[in-house]
Amino acid sequence: MSDPINQTPAFGFGIEKNDLPENTDPRCPTVLILDTSGSMSGKPLQELQNGIITYIDELAADSLAKRRVEVAIITFGGTVQVAHAFSPADQFATPTLVASGDTPMGQAVNTALDLLKERKAELARQAIPQYRSWIFLITDGGPTDDRLPAWIEAVNRLRDGEQRKSFLFFAVGVQGANFDKLKELCLERPPVALDGLRFRDLFQWLSASQKSVSSSKPGDQVPLPPVNWGSVSA
Numbered sequence: 001m002s003d004p005i006n007q008t009p010a011f012g013f014g015i016e017k018n019d020l021p022e023n024t025d026p027r028c029p030t031v032l033i034l035d036t037s038g039s040m041s042g043k044p045l046q047e048l049q050n051g052i053i054t055y056i057d058e059l060a061a062d063s064l065a066k067r068r069v070e071v072a073i074i075t076f077g078g079t080v081q082v083a084h085a086f087s088p089a090d091q092f093a094t095p096t097l098v099a100s101g102d103t104p105m106g107q108a109v110n111t112a113l114d115l116l117k118e119r120k121a122e123l124a125r126q127a128i129p130q131y132r133s134w135i136f137l138i139t140d141g142g143p144t145d146d147r148l149p150a151w152i153e154a155v156n157r158l159r160d161g162e163q164r165k166s167f168l169f170f171a172v173g174v175q176g177a178n179f180d181k182l183k184e185l186c187l188e189r190p191p192v193a194l195d196g197l198r199f200r201d202l203f204q205w206l207s208a209s210q211k212s213v214s215s216s217k218p219g220d221q222v223p224l225p226p227v228n229w230g231s232v233s234a
Contacts, residue, residue, distance in 0.1 A: 036077030051199030059089035142178025
C-alpha cells in the first residue's frame with residue numbers, strides 16, 4: 001500500500017546532544033518499540049536483531065539519512081528499557097536484544113512518547129527543523145498491562161499525537177499478536193501482520209522510506225513505497 005505523508009515542520013529535541021552544534025540538518029526522530037518478551041525468544045528475536053542491523057547499515061550508507069534520521073530503541077519484556085537513546089545512524093551501536101518476561105506494551109508506548117517529546121523539545125531549543133517523527137511498534141503478543149491506566153494513557157496519547165500530525169505510528173504484529181488490541185492504538189493506519197519472520201524486508205522498507213524523507217524538505221509530501229512484507233489486518 002502506498003502511504004503519502006505530510007512532513008509538517010515541527011521543532012523539538014532529544015538525547016544525543018553531541019552532534020547538534022556541528023549538524024544543523026533537519027531531523028527525523030524515529031522510535032522503535034520492540035517486544036522482547038519471552039515468546040520472542042529464539043529465531044523471532046534473532047531475525048528482529050538482524051533486521052535492525054540491516055536498517056541501521058542502510059541508513060548509515062546514505063549521505064543524508066545518516067545525518068538526518070535519528071533512531072532510539074525502547075524494549076518491553078518484563079520491564080521497559082531505553083535500550084538506545086536517540087542517535088544518528090552513523091553513530092548507532094545496535095544493542096543485543098534479550099527475551100524475557102511479559103508484555104507491558106502500554107508502559108513501553110508511554111516511555112517512547114516521553115523520550116520523543118524530550119528529543120523534540122531539545123531540537124526546538126537548538127532551532128533545528130524536523131520532519132514528522134516516526135514510531136514503529138513490533139510485537140508478537142498482546143499487552144499485559146491493558147487493564148492498567150498505562151494502556152488507556154498510551155491509546156489516548158497515540159491518537160492525540162496522530163490527530164495533531166506529531167508523528168507517524170506503525171504497529172506490526174508477528175504471528176501470535178493480538179490485533180484487536182493493536183487496533184486500539186492505531187488511528188491513521190491499521191496494524192500490519194508480518195509475513196512470517198520477514199523482519200529484514202520490513203526494515204529495508206523502513207530505511208528506503210526514510211531515505212526518501214531525508215532527501216526531501218520538511219513539509220514536502222513524500223510517497224512511501226508499497227508494503228511488500230506483510231498484510232493489513234482486517
